[in-house]
Amino acid sequence: MQSVDEMLPSMDELSILLQERRWEDIEKLFTSLIELYHLQQTQLEALLDTVSEAICMIDEENRVVAWNHRAESLYGIARDEILRQPINRYFSNLRIREVMEKRQIVNEEYHAPCPDTHVLINARPISRDGQILGAISAERNITELVQLNRQLTQKNQEMQTLKQTLTEIHTRKDPFFSIHGRGEAIRNAVNLARRVATTSVPVLLRGESGTGKELFARAIHEGSQVSGPYVAINCGAIPGNLFESELFGYEPGAFTGAGRKGRIGLLEKANGGTILLDEVGDMPREMQVKLLRTLQEKTLYRVGGNAPLTVDFRVIAATNRNLEEMIRCGNFREDLYYRLNVVTIALPPLRERLDDIPELFHRGLQYFCALHNKNIVRTDSTLMTALLRYQWPGNIREFLNVLERLVILSETEILGTRDLPQQFVTPGGNDGTSVTNYPLPDATAELERDLIVKVLAEVAGNRAMAAQRLGVPRSTLYYKMAKLGINCRKTDGLSKS
Numbered sequence: 001m002q003s004v005d006e007m008l009p010s011m012d013e014l015s016i017l018l019q020e021r022r023w024e025d026i027e028k029l030f031t032s033l034i035e036l037y038h039l040q041q042t043q044l045e046a047l048l049d050t051v052s053e054a055i056c057m058i059d060e061e062n063r064v065v066a067w068n069h070r071a072e073s074l075y076g077i078a079r080d081e082i083l084r085q086p087i088n089r090y091f092s093n094l095r096i097r098e099v100m101e102k103r104q105i106v107n108e109e110y111h112a113p114c115p116d117t118h119v120l121i122n123a124r125p126i127s128r129d130g131q132i133l134g135a136i137s138a139e140r141n142i143t144e145l146v147q148l149n150r151q152l153t154q155k156n157q158e159m160q161t162l163k164q165t166l167t168e169i170h171t172r173k174d175p176f177f178s179i180h181g182r183g184e185a186i187r188n189a190v191n192l193a194r195r196v197a198t199t200s201v202p203v204l205l206r207g208e209s210g211t212g213k214e215l216f217a218r219a220i221h222e223g224s225q226v227s228g229p230y231v232a233i234n235c236g237a238i239p240g241n242l243f244e245s246e247l248f249g250y251e252p253g254a255f256t257g258a259g260r261k262g263r264i265g266l267l268e269k270a271n272g273g274t275i276l277l278d279e280v281g282d283m284p285r286e287m288q289v290k291l292l293r294t295l296q297e298k299t300l301y302r303v304g305g306n307a308p309l310t311v312d313f314r315v316i317a318a319t320n321r322n323l324e325e326m327i328r329c330g331n332f333r334e335d336l337y338y339r340l341n342v343v344t345i346a347l348p349p350l351r352e353r354l355d356d357i358p359e360l361f362h363r364g365l366q367y368f369c370a371l372h373n374k375n376i377v378r379t380d381s382t383l384m385t386a387l388l389r390y391q392w393p394g395n396i397r398e399f400l401n402v403l404e405r406l407v408i409l410s411e412t413e414i415l416g417t418r419d420l421p422q423q424f425v426t427p428g429g430n431d432g433t434s435v436t437n438y439p440l441p442d443a444t445a446e447l448e449r450d451l452i453v454k455v456l457a458e459v460a461g462n463r464a465m466a467a468q469r470l471g472v473p474r475s476t477l478y479y480k481m482a483k484l485g486i487n488c489r490k491t492d493g494l495s496k497s
Contacts, residue, residue, distance in 0.1 A: 053138035054119070057126075058096060060134055062086050074117065074141050099123040100135035111139070118146040175222035179215060180363055181356040184458055184469075185348035189216070196343045197223030202295075204340050205318040207347030210397030213318040214278060216345065220316060221274035228273025228313065233266050236282035243287050248294075250303035267300055267311060274314040280340065281321035281332060288333045295339050315340065350392040350399060355451060355470075357387055357399075364400055365415070368407040376407065380416035386424055388447050449484040452477070456486070 018026070048055050048068035054075070057066035064087050067079045077090060087094060095111050098104065106123040113119065123137035175197065176190050196203055197220045205213040214232065221230045238246050249265030267275065277283070283291070294300045295315060299308040317340040326332035350357070361384070369376050383406075392398055402421060409419040417424070452470070459465040467477040480486075 051138070053122075053140050055136070055138055056087070056096060057136040058087055058100070058134050060100075060132060062088060062097060065134065066136070070141075071139075074119075074139070075114070095121055096123050096135050096137040099137070100125045100132060103127075103132065106137075110142075113139070116143065117141075118143045175219040179212065179219060180359055181353060182359065183348070183353045183356050185346075186353060186356065189345050189347055192343070192345050193220050194223065196220065196345075198225070200224075200314055201342045202315040202317065202340050203342070204344045205316065205347060206344060207318075207320060208349050208395055209320050210395035211347040211349060212396055213320075213347060214276065216347065217274075217276040217278075217316045217318060221276075221314070224274065224314060226273055226314065229270060230274050230276070231266055231270040232276040232278060234278045236279035240284050243284055244290070245303050247287065248290070248300050248302055251305040262302070265300070265302065267294060267313070268302075268309060270313040271311045272313065274316060277315065277317040277340075279319060279321075280317040281319040281323055281326060285331065285333065288336045292333065292336045292339060295336075350395045354388055354447075355455075358384065360396065360399060361387065361403065364403045365407065368404045372404075372408055374407050374410060375413055376410060376415050377413045378415070380414060383415055383417050383420075385447065386417050386420060390424060448480060449486065452480060452484065452486055 044066075045068075048066060049070075051068070052070065054071035054073075055066060055068040056064065056071055059065050063084055064082045065084070067077075067082050069079075072078055075090075082090060088097070091113055095106065095109070095113070099106055103125050104123075105125075106121055108120050108122065111119050111121045118141075119139040120142055121137055121139045123135060125132050126134045126136060176194060179186070179190055181187070193203075193216055203217075203220060205216055207213055217232070218230060233247070235243075245263070245265070247265050247267050249263050249268055252262045294311065298312055299310055301308060323332050323337055323341075327334045327337060361379075365376060365379075368374070387399075387402075394401070405421070406415055406419050452466070455466045455469050456463070459469065463477060464474060467474040470477065472480075
């Protein structure tokens with residue numbers, strides 16, 4: 001089939017027809033052109049109504065010259081109504097006009113042409129010989145997908161809210177719900193924290209970094225049932241020159257750069273609640289004097305202020321440093337130490353809580369599998385051996401980081417030692433032993449022997465109590481002791497053959 005360009009005569013041919021007055025040939029020519037025009041219009045309309053996108057075409061004066069059935073359905077505007085009308089009469093947020101005016105080409109761009117309608121748009125200007133004649137757009141309706149995504153997001157938020165609510169219910173019943181472990185040291189720490197939570201006495205939490213001091217501090221605050229806020233201050237993270245203004249606040253114009261409205265300090269914000277002085281051993285000595293006065297007199301002065309402000313809050317201090325040695329060296333005030341050290345709670349390092357590792361492992365595994373959408377159905381026995389042999393200098397914080405790493409990197413449903421950090425599997429790590437070269441039966445036997453000996457020592461050789469604490473029948477304990485060569489009397493005397 002000939003195109004319009006092929007059927008059009010040249011100017012010379014048309015001039016000859018006119019000169020020779022060949023009217024019949026001229027009439028036939030124009031009749032053929034009109035028929036071809038109508039045919040191409042029909043073909044264009046069929047094309048527009050076949051595609052799944054909403055098609056809109058405008059001319060250089062922004063008048064609609066094409067509008068297919070998909071566009072009618074998407075926007076609820078009939079073709080007869082909008083054709084030859086300015087498009088801005090119907091829409092205010094028009095991407096197609098920008099495409100024409102800025103001579104842009106748009107591919108798969110998100111667009112919201114009107115409220116509650118969402119599309120992916122492809123658009124380009126229409127030009128000939130460098131002249132812009134209009135523009136065309138093809139819009140794929142994604143409104144249903146957007147709405148479905150919003151509903152899924154809302155349902156997910158509702159599910160997370162429900163989980164949070166359930167956790168809060170458990171936490172309200174027991175503020176120490178999130179502190180896990182059945183070993184004697186951690187249980188003693190929890191029991192002591194429960195007893196002092198309902199009082200207002202200062203508490204000093206002592207333990208290595210990563211042992212859960214802030215978790216204990218928050219649990220004590222929630223157990224106190226005070227109505228005020230919980231404010232945590234990391235004394236090691238505040239620059240020395242900003243320490244005073246951060247803790248005590250400042251009045252307007254107190255120093256160069258001070259805000260015009262002044263600022264409330266962290267101690268003032270904690271009024272009626274609990275304040276955690278984390279890493280209290282890193283507090284500048286000059287600030288220790290001012291803090292001690294505030295704790296004694298229950299008043300504070302903002303920087304640049306003369307009026308005393310009454311404050312009343314529960315103080316919990318936490319440190320991983322030897323404060324007694326710091327006092328001897330003159331780096332920590334003895335009077336502040338005694339003010340803070342009314343009740344001391346010592347948190348054991350993870351290497352002294354090896355019997356808690358299996359529980360911490362399984363709780364953490366469930367959490368990280370849900371968080372990262374992983375399905376771990378089994379754990380390789382060598383992995384637990386590696387975790388129990390490691391010394392954990394970073395304590396629970398390091399343990400959870402390692403566990404999350406294992407879950408994320410796991411490519412199967414079985415969790416193994418392949419993705420353990422390098423310090424677990426090379427000499428020069430914590431104990432200089434390569435887990436991968438350590439025979440599993442020997443490792444398991446040694447771990448069992450050490451654990452049984454440790455528990456028997458804690459219960460002064462009482463085998464019934466030891467069996468109960470180990471979670472095994474007494475007959476199993478006797479069998480293990482005989483097999484591993486453990487001799488025990490109901491005293492502190494324990495030996496390994």
